[in-house]
Amino acid sequence: xxxxxxxxxLHQGKLQPTALELMAKxxxxxxxxAVALGSGAKAAAATLGKxxxxxxxxxxxxxxxDFIAEPATDALAALHKAQAPDLILFGFTSxxxxxxxxxxxxxxxxxISNAGDVVAKNGGFEAKVPYFGGAKVASMRANNKxxxxxxxxxxxxxxxxGGTAEVKELAAxxxxxxxxxxxxERVTEASxxxxxxxxxxxxxxxxxxxxxxxxxxxxxxxxxxxxAVGASxxxxxxxxxxxxxxxxxxxxxxxxxVYIAVxxxxxxxxxxxxxxxxxxxxxxxxxxxxxxxxxDLGVVGDALKIVPALTAAVKAKKG
Amino acid sequence: xxxxxxxxxVPDPNSVTVLESDNTxxxxxxxxxxxxxxxxxxxxxQLKEAHGGEVILVSMGPERAKDAIRKGLSMGADRxxxxxxxxLAGADALLTARALAxxxxxxxxxxxxxxxxxxxxxxxxxxxxLAELLGVPQLTVAKKVEVDGSTIKIHRQTSDxxxxxxxxxxxxxxxxxxIAEPRYASLKGIMAARSKEIKQIGLGDLGIERGEPAETIxxxxxxxxxxxxxxxxxxxxxxxxxxxxxxxxxxI
Numbered sequence: 001x002x003x004x005x006x007x008x009x010l011h012q013g014k015l016q017p018t019a020l021e022l023m024a025k026x027x028x029x030x031x032x033x034a035v036a037l038g039s040g041a042k043a044a045a046a047t048l049g050k051x052x053x054x055x056x057x058x059x060x061x062x063x064x065x066d067f068i069a070e071p072a073t074d075a076l077a078a079l080h081k082a083q084a085p086d087l088i089l090f091g092f093t094s095x096x097x098x099x100x101x102x103x104x105x106x107x108x109x110x111x112i113s114n115a116g117d118v119v120a121k122n123g124g125f126e127a128k129v130p131y132f133g134g135a136k137v138a139s140m141r142a143n144n145k146x147x148x149x150x151x152x153x154x155x156x157x158x159x160x161x162g163g164t165a166e167v168k169e170l171a172a173x174x175x176x177x178x179x180x181x182x183x184x185e186r187v188t189e190a191s192x193x194x195x196x197x198x199x200x201x202x203x204x205x206x207x208x209x210x211x212x213x214x215x216x217x218x219x220x221x222x223x224x225x226x227x228a229v230g231a232s233x234x235x236x237x238x239x240x241x242x243x244x245x246x247x248x249x250x251x252x253x254x255x256x257x258v259y260i261a262v263x264x265x266x267x268x269x270x271x272x273x274x275x276x277x278x279x280x281x282x283x284x285x286x287x288x289x290x291x292x293x294x295x296d297l298g299v300v301g302d303a304l305k306i307v308p309a310l311t312a313a314v315k316a317k318k319g
Numbered sequence: 320x321x322x323x324x325x326x327x328x329v330p331d332p333n334s335v336t337v338l339e340s341d342n343t344x345x346x347x348x349x350x351x352x353x354x355x356x357x358x359x360x361x362x363x364x365q366l367k368e369a370h371g372g373e374v375i376l377v378s379m380g381p382e383r384a385k386d387a388i389r390k391g392l393s394m395g396a397d398r399x400x401x402x403x404x405x406x407l408a409g410a411d412a413l414l415t416a417r418a419l420a421x422x423x424x425x426x427x428x429x430x431x432x433x434x435x436x437x438x439x440x441x442x443x444x445x446x447x448x449l450a451e452l453l454g455v456p457q458l459t460v461a462k463k464v465e466v467d468g469s470t471i472k473i474h475r476q477t478s479d480x481x482x483x484x485x486x487x488x489x490x491x492x493x494x495x496x497x498i499a500e501p502r503y504a505s506l507k508g509i510m511a512a513r514s515k516e517i518k519q520i521g522l523g524d525l526g527i528e529r530g531e532p533a534e535t536i537x538x539x540x541x542x543x544x545x546x547x548x549x550x551x552x553x554x555x556x557x558x559x560x561x562x563x564x565x566x567x568x569x570x571i
Contacts, residue, residue, distance in 0.1 A: 068475075068484060069447060069457060094477070098459055101412075101447025110413045110533020113442040126537060139538045143531060150444075180456035182485045189480035201570050225570060237355075237496035243462075243476050249441050252478070258568050260561075267332075269441050275545065279568045281561055287550060294545045297564050301553025309558045317562060317571050 002030030013040030018091030020158035027052035038064030049165030068181035109144035134268035201227030208263020212240035266291030320372035328387035355434035357501035393504035393512035416448035421525035
């Protein structure tokens, strides 16, 4: 059996959902061990066991919470030396990217990022990665051992199998030389009414909204529908709205019942984060925009007129 | 203070990506300096203006990538290095990071600035690899940077706000596109850039051999496409159609 590791990302003691999604895939691929580092690792181990981890390597040193990437890289590299896994799975998230990149460079192996699926093939592993602007899917084979693959959040559905993991203390000495990028303060800015990832309806705006002053139109529609407002990378980069609202490859992945893309052309960076939505409605002035080809309903018209009219109609319908 | 900014030439994100009949991307797209890297250069220039020193642009790509470097030089960067080698075509993240590290190391920079992710690949894997290979810490996803003596402090963007992260120079930082509004090159800057040095080097100069690829593409399949729906012109009935779809989806 192949030896599979799942890097179970924790944020201040809280196990991240991607870890459990990865567990669901990992247990199809071989014997699964998870690595949980930082506050809450032991509590996370119990959950990881229920999701199919046979062993969870834990270390609750606060250094893992407070320093970027280097302590985790040290611990994983040390454990790798002793255990030589065949595959290490990471979520494709900011924090995991930092660790996976550093680890791959230290071990001198490649990595495959932005994967939507992983399969075992010919004694190794292949990742399914969007290619050519998302029109194709490449099967990329990892030629090194360990294979390191980063999987986009929400690619798999987490499910419990029932089980108990053996919890092993991971011996790691985190020296001063790895305590260099120090998180000294955490600031919460966004207070979302409805969480974007959990919303049943998501209304996202792009460049076609014309400017940040028009985003309240989307807020009003979201309010009427009980949904949340998202955005494309272009408008986040332009500073119209905060990053917390970004939907896409390096933003949030969503799969709501209804996704309404307003003034968004549909670059791959955006669509990989929303194409699993059940119903997609696109409003765009350009009939040729790629988003139109993937929408269940594409409306060619002026978003600034359609959105307020739609909001009024939804309110009228709801009474 | 010596500042290295990594820059990349990418297909122009403002030009529409055309899918050819065989589903490959149109190859005749315009190429530009990655817009995210323009912000990195701007940040580098602002740090230089505040603390003195030099801004060096390091890129990897074909000969024409000199245009991207030249643009950064016309914004005010001091000189450029282009790693160009036929063997680097289609280089993966590890090889890219190794080549960049080998070119950057002799410069002994105080700060290496990278974009959080490129506009074309958008995977952001090279910077952490580069930091490891340079042996420096990485302060990532910065939307604000402050330098005080040898201390550097950033605001690291998170999904619900930001973290204040502190480190000491030498360091690698990745910056978001929102960090600084890139300046326009002045006519004087454009003229001055013509005589600024762009050193071109190959893999041999860096003592790197390409070796076996870490990943190989075993096959390409058609991406699962959503069944095409209907496209309508808004002739005044669009709102009714949308309401109908929302009702069928049982969200109203």
